[in-house]
Amino acid sequence: MAPRRWYTVTAGMDLRTALVTLRLRHPFGLSRGTVSELPSLLVRLDPGDPDGAAADGPDRRGLGEAAPVRYLGQSAAAAAPLAVAIAAELAPEILTDPRAITAAGARMRELAPAHSAARCAVDTALWDAAARARGLPLAELLADPDVLDRAGLDRHVLSATSGAAVTSYTIALDELPAMAARAAAAAHLPVLKIKLGKDRDFDRAAARAVAAAAPRARLRVDANGGWTPDDVRDLLPLLVDLGVEQLEQPLPAGRPDLLAALARDCPLPIYADEDVQGPADVAALxxxxxxxxxxxMKCGGISPALAMIAAARENGLRVLVGCMIESRVGLAAGAALARLADEADLDAHMLTRADPMPPGSQERLAPDLPRLCGPGLGVPPGALPADGDPEPARVA
Structure with missing residues (x-):
């Protein structure tokens, strides 16, 4: 399917977007359902110059992505006009001032209060363009103490970790033989995340099957809110016996009291996902x-993600940087934050096929973080899909 495109000219910047379909290598199931493909919106901000760069300077265009948070009712198509509205209020001068980029988040929330992914697309594009304008990879820009200070963030709090070294790889909910086969194919990886939350009998069998197929892998379990407290208590002995090291969002979001009661007696560390959407939610946990x-995608981009990480450190919480089903654009943005996190779950490039953004989807299963070389995110701004583009790039 050819990507749909929108275009808007703003006062000093223009915004181009492309709605693309990300197809999954295997059915991707979790407690809320199963998908085989998902739409995503790619955006590019151009700060004035038609070619995105001065004759003697770097390419200053920035890329971003809105992979919608479906359980919040978001869609990729709805993100396009919202991103346009946000970009219409930006001026190129914002790229020179990290504090102005982070401060723009308040206006973004006013314009797109219910669509964090739309805000994420523009915020990420701003940071990408700011890094490109300086000729720096985004990860280096975000590690600059002066930049963090100017963005109003505590450099000491944000640097309180050695950073995530590898990504986990997801074994999604599926038929038991399929889950076992995928675990066997990924058995050489250091960390596997098992999606559970179907029913107790199935979840027991699935956990056993994955553990048997990948006996040397460290295991983590993500129920995506699909369990009750009784489910967790019933399944915990098996999970402990299998060596599971982490339990993510076992209970439905919205009951932190139940989550706290469960965590008090749980021998496994519990991580919140759906229960923490942005910086304002962290302290309560x-x-x-x-x-x-x-x-x-759920918090609204790099600026609020930095604030979330800082809030987590201030409240004694560990940080896992994760992803939705995203293209290389969103993944590269997540990878730029990995040095500020304790763990990473950035594996969408190994879950998709025919990612339209270079270097494309990756067939080889590897634990390496999806960092890319070059300034900004490392994805060429000129790679934004357009009608008639050639087949997407692929990585062996």
Whole structure:
């Protein structure tokens, strides 16, 4: 399917977007259902010059992505006009001032209060363009103490970790033979995340099957809110016996009291995902969970993700940086934050096929973080899909 495109000219910047379909290598199941493909919106901000760069300077265009948070009712198509509205209020001068980029988040929330992914697309594009304008990889820009200070963030709090070294790989809910086969194919990887939350009998069998197929892998379990407290208590002995090291969002979101009660007696560290959407949600989880999952799409981009990480450190929580089903654009943004996190779950490039953004989807299963070389995110701004583009790039 050819990507749909929107275009708007703003006062000093223009915004181009492309709605693309990300197809999954295997059915991707979790407690809320199963998908085989998902739409995503890619955006590019151009700060004035038609070619995105001065004759003697770097390419200053920035890329971003809105992979919608479906359980919040978001869609990729709805993100396009919202991203346009946000970009219409930006001026190129914002790229020179990290504090202005982070401060723009308040206006973004006013314009797109219910669509964090739309805000994420523009915020990420701003940071990408700011890094490109300086000729720096985004990860280096975010590690600059002066930049963090100017963005109003505590450099000491944000640097309180050695950083995530590898990504986990997801074994999604599926038929038991399929889950076992995928675990066997990924048995050489250091960390596997098992999606559970179907029913107790199935979840027991699935956990056993994955553990048997990948006996040397460290195991983590993500129920995506699909369990009750009784489910967790019933399944815990098996999970402990199998060596599971982490339990993510076992209960439905919205009951932090139940999550806290469960965590008090749970021998496994519990991480919150759906229960923590942005910086304002972090403090309430202090002492209730061991860590939080920071995803750019649900919090609204790099600026609020930095604030979430800082809040987590201030409240004694560990940080897992995760992803939705995203292209290389969103993944590269997540990878730029990995040095500020304790763990990473950035594996969408190994879950998709025919990612339209270079270097494309990756067939080889490897634990390496999806960092890319070059300034900004490392994805060429000129790669934004357009009608008639050639087949997407692929990585062996």
């Amino acid at each position: 202090r002492g209730r969970v061991a860590g939080i999952n920071v995803k750019l």
